[in-house]
Amino acid sequence: MRNDHRIRPDALLRQLGISRPEQIDLEAIAYHFGAHVKYQPLDGCAARIIGTANRAIITVDAHSPEQRRRFSLGHELGHWLWDRGSIAQLCDSAALRVARQRGDTREARANRFAAELLMPKSLFHTAARGMPMTFESVRYLADMFRSSLTATAIRLVELGSYPAMVVFTTHQGRAWYWGGPDVPRYFVPRQFPGNGAVAHWLLRSDLSSSDPLEVDADEWFDRPGAEDHVLLEDSMSGVNDTVLSLIWWKDESMLHRR
């Protein structure tokens, strides 16, 4: 099988002369690569793709919010350009639910493709330069790149100027987390944030958000010496009693401590 349709998002954007976030017209990009995009209500699917050798139809759930539709479309385009030949029909139930999946699975790769297409590294890096690692920045960037808060928060942590982590917490505890490149891999957040953490209170109250707050690092990390450090935590409530948190090491000394 020839794989010359396999093109990375940055190369694709260069090829099409796209250099500003507002130029990222996903339907036009899909069309350019032989995929026709339709919007219709889908039951139990965020999006699906039906493809032959060189033509595909991507259907995106018309009921999803715009940012979700864009991510889903980017995800299906990733399948189209990278998994061609092995897709007969694929239905993605909740692309974002696995957006933070690392690894080499086909779904992780399609999510990565979507993130890199919607929020290209160089454009995002420039836009995020010097920005505080808070949801105020995430909202601003999500608006600029027309992407969801969760996907944008992950991208900010990956490409922003300062060390930070995104943590998603439910009543069952930590569901997933994503650390930036400057955060050592062995920094794993506690299963349940301590009762001094904002996330702890948001999970137990009707409040939906608070201002970013300085909290003791041991509210989030069980590490020797964590009690000597502080973090800036910005947390917000999501649907179904969930909390999304941005943890920012404004004081980086904790990261260098062994």
Ligand SMILES: [Zn+2]
């Ligand atoms: Zn998929």
